[in-house]
Amino acid sequence: MMTAEPPAVAIEGVSHCYGRRQALDDVTFSITPSTFAVLLGLNGAGKSTLFSLITRLYAIQRGRIRIFGRDVGHASSEALRMVGVVFQPRTLDLDLSVLQNLSYHAALHGISKHDGRARAEEALARIVLADRANDKVRNLSGGQMRRVEIARALLHRPRLLVLDEPTVGLDIKSRADILAYVRRLVVKDGVSVLWATHLIDEVADDDGVIVLHQGRVLTHGSVPRVLDAAGAEDIRAAFTRLTQATDAAIEGS
């Protein structure tokens, strides 16, 4: 007999509509614990909607989402404890200091002031921003703000980190730094990561990939499997081929 951990995220048959517009259509995929999975899709593919469902901002209309076996719909509190979120728009309080932002997040998770402060200081040391702890967030650069947001998302020690387009609007160096930092979290701390992006060059060879296009999952699996499915040489060609085939099929119908 083999024992296996439940998937970090299991999404089964999830559909979502805004009025008449269907944003997600029967989305199904799962992520193996302690791996880095890239949710690849153009703007408007439905990535942010999926994130809002995973984090219970919106109720699930159809289908089921489980985080390490906990149902987001029925055991949302248990499920949410295991998730750290970095949203696409900045969600830090610009007028408060870095430390105050982190302390607020700790309080929202019921972590005591003393413990929260210790965790915040440790987190800031890890992202090399310890000396900026008392600076207003407003005075940080875009890349630094993102790092603080990631540190904040990890403060309650979640096992799953979900990030929605975390590198948008950052310069090349900040992008590379943040990507490398999050990849290290997977390797060193065993955190599971769902990384949504439209930037194909952020995919590495040993990542899991989910291609989301117009609310549907076109393919998912390891990079070789995705290349196989598309009959392509590299991930960029695979993505283009898969999405164009879908667009052509939609136009033809």
Added chain:
Amino acid sequence: MTVELVTLPRVTGFAPVQYAICLKGIVWREGLRFLHQRERFVAALVRPLVWLFIFAAGFRQVLGVSIIPPYDTYVLYEVYITPGLMLLIQLFNGMQSSLSMVYDREMGNMRTLLVSPMPRGFLLSSKLVAGMAVSLPQVYTFLAIAWFWEIEPPPLGYIAVLPALVLSGLMLGALGMLMSSVSKQLENFAGAMNFVIFPMFFASSALYPLWRVREGSLFLYYVCQLNPFTHAVELARFALYCQINWISLAVVSGCTALFMIGAILAYDPSRGFLARRGEPGGGA
């Protein structure tokens, strides 16, 4: 081959101390934000003081106020409108924190709050408590300045009015929160001023006793009677003179409960206006 899923240790519920930490954190953040917006504090004080120093002085001769409860003697017009102005502060504060929720949601701060694993009803109630808590020092600062203007309620009245202000602060905050979830028009402050603040303030007993309104228009009199703001003002007016206006207490308590339930339902993801309002990022 059978594959057995490893069950993770269950972590359910939160200890009372964790709820307390969460509430304290939310109130603390609201307080910090308020301290950072110094213009907001100044504006919150200047508004009622203009009414008190200028409007009331001008109308002192025109509008005589007869002896009506809770006053046991003729009072100056300034004294009469003081409770209304205290509530005006809370009304603006309630609308401002509701608009900050709209703004927060766009900036994403509301998301930070709502993805906390704490129950959503608790998170939103804490947010209301925080907004109300911020209104109290504003009202008491106003009362302190008014004291120099010879508005001197009995010393005990300053304590007695506190529970009334807590209740009315929650009611007005909940109303604002409810509005922020349903209406898109109120996303700018001018909209809130025209459609909520002015009508609520003027169609109430804040500026003139209702028996005078009745002499002018019976219809308006009934509108004022139905306006929860009237009852919030009366509750504070009586409390400031160490008395209880039971009808007002009942109306304000009822409205507070009603608006709070409404606001919590409106932000419930399954019933949610939140999802109906639009796509992630508050329409972004």
